[in-house]
Amino acid sequence: MTDTPSTETTSTEDSELTPEESGIARPNTKVLMIVGLVVLLVVLSAGAYLLGRSSSDSTASGSKSSSSTTLPTDMLGVALQLHQNGQLDQAVKAYESVLQTDPKNAYALYNLGQISQTRGDNAKAIVYYNDSLKSDPTLTFVIYNRSLAYRDTGKTDEAIAGLREVIKADPNSVGGLYNLGNLLIASGNVAEGTKLVDQAVKLDPTLKKAN
Numbered sequence: 536m537t538d539t540p541s542t543e544t545t546s547t548e549d550s551e552l553t554p555e556e557s558g559i560a561r562p563n564t565k566v567l568m569i570v571g572l573v574v575l576l577v578v579l580s581a582g583a584y585l586l587g588r589s590s591s592d593s594t595a596s597g598s599k600s601s602s603s604t605t606l607p608t609d610m611l612g613v614a615l616q617l618h619q620n621g622q623l624d625q626a627v628k629a630y631e632s633v634l635q636t637d638p639k640n641a642y643a644l645y646n647l648g649q650i651s652q653t654r655g656d657n658a659k660a661i662v663y664y665n666d667s668l669k670s671d672p673t674l675t676f677v678i679y680n681r682s683l684a685y686r687d688t689g690k691t692d693e694a695i696a697g698l699r700e701v702i703k704a705d706p707n708s709v710g711g712l713y714n715l716g717n718l719l720i721a722s723g724n725v726a727e728g729t730k731l732v733d734q735a736v737k738l739d740p741t742l743k744k745a746n
Contacts, residue, residue: 610636611643623650641670645677648684657684675704679711686718694718702731709739 614629627650633643648663664681667674682697695718701711713735719728736742 611640614643614646618646618650623654626650639666639670641667641674641677644670645674645680648677649680652680652684657688660684661688675701679708683714686714691718691722695722707738709735709742712738713742 610629610633614626614633617623617626617629627647630643630647633640637643644663644667648660648667651657651663652660661681661684664677664684667677668681671677678697679701682694682701685691685694685697695715698711698715698718702708702715705711712731716728716731716733716735719725719731722728732742
């Protein structure tokens, strides 16, 4: 459960992505962080702050019913595998099957949003992210990805507000700090923006190459 280069890029065609950077969200009993995989793979990740992909912090699991009926968790496992393998059309159908029996499944909704976002349909992604957050408002990685989608649709105020939520929840979120800083600089708040970018670079010196 994903996870964003110039700060405006949303491509996810990098090679050698780790599971934590793959942008797929899975459910887990642990508290989910902004970056990582959630039963799992998960936002456009902190390792992916510049590209707009995400991730969360756990691994996939599924339960088998004693009957032949496929449970939402079983189908979610299938969807996650398809997603991780890059079979996105099939993954979308599998996530939609999850939602037929579990309409409020936050992870299926998030992952559908993530797929829409990587395909450039940010408006559709925002709808999925909003629905995911209605089911679980605590999923910071969803807020992070939604903020990037807001940014890429020109909704700067919404993007800034969302990224402020992200760094409030995780003051060391490199992606949150870096993207918020650059948005603030572009909006004319150079002092605060520069401070945040400097904080991000201090946490991840490789960002110097992007500046």
